[in-house]
Amino acid sequence: MKEIIDWIIGIEDRAHKIYEKAAFLLKDDKAFADFLWHLAADEKGHYDSMCMAAEVIKGEKDYPSLVLIGDVVKQKVEAYFGLCEKRIEANKLTKENLIDFVVATEYSEWNDLFVYAVNILKHSHRQFIPAAVNMQQHIKDIERFLEPYPKFSKFLEKIRQLTALWQEKLLVVDDDNAIVDLLKAILSDEGVIEGAVNGEEGLEKIGEKYFAAIVTDVDMPVMNGIEFYKKAVKLFPNVKDRFLFFTGLPDEQRLSFFRENNIKFIIKPSPIDDIRRGVIGILSRRLK
Structure with missing residues (x-):
């Protein structure tokens, strides 16, 4: 479990920084930039939750992981981040690129592993229930943003297939x-x-x-x-x-x-x- 949480912490930190930089880059579209600032704040919250998880499992033997990340999964997810980071640095990031990144990463094993970690921890540690609630609301916010844009309909359908952590x-x-x-x-x-x-x-x-x-x-x-x-x-x-x-x-x-x-x-x-x-x-x- 420690390996999973440590990896998620690094990914959440990268996501937070990507959304902040993208918000600056696409600031001419206020609605889009506001959406990205919102995502950046969400990822910072997810990062904080995983840091708390790292502290909770430190020294405990009750959280053996039933799954391993594997190098293939790491490379696949990190490739999405690397490509988006390069586009930002080259000032060549488009809105379509960014939405593709948001949906691809949310639909990736990164999200699956976050869900896995929170679902295990929330049963024995009630302080992780807000992480489940906030993650579900994070997905709903992405849905609501995409809904008015017909050109993003394929991305919307993919987001709607994500595993629910919490039902309001x-x-x-x-x-x-x-x-x-x-x-x-x-x-x-x-x-x-x-x-x-x-x-x-x-x-x-x-x-x-x-x-x-x-x-x-x-x-x-x-x-x-x-x-x-x-x-x-x-x-x-x-x-x-x-x-x-x-x-x-x-x-x-x-x-x-x-x-x-x-x-x-x-x-x-x-x-x-x-x-x-x-x-x-x-x-x-x-x-x-």
Whole structure:
């Protein structure tokens, strides 16, 4: 396992540097450059996770590797990096070259070995669960970037075939079943969605499992959305950034509450894309 993790650490560091340099090189296209800066930050996070893994397995005998990297795999993956690095140094890197590199390397044994290491470690060390969540979101972010570009469709299909490390869970809390069903349909591509009919039931659910995003109404019987939020944050402080209120036009008191607590909210009715963007914004956060 040590050999695998040490090799991944080196590859993650190279990926981080490649994306940073490519972002500078392609800075005239802001959307593309921002995407590359985002990837660079992701790879730095993956690098940090593997450095933590190296410390965890140091001196332990419980992590024998069932696979070996092999020189052929190393040469194949490192060849992708070498070619991209040469193009950057020669100032000859195109957007198509870069997307080809992103997808080829994400689809390579580098990704398989990262998944292998994290899957083993997360069962005995909970601190590696964020690495699994963030890696899955990293892949989803690449998908979302590629989707609007027909010329990148072949790359998109390849990315969608990657092994999932984590499946997001989302919670929709509303006493109107029609709203719950609508949000389930709108958000089905983002993960597994559960529903609750009021804040009390929602509170029970978040006490049982981790939800990456919580979409809630305000006016509900038994326990309203604001009371639900307050109790949830008191029990689980980190949950506050995962709330999105989807509610009728709020009065000034509620608006003040949302603003004072920096809570995201969307007014009913809203365009489907606004709802999806609001949830994706929450899902795209990186866990620590």
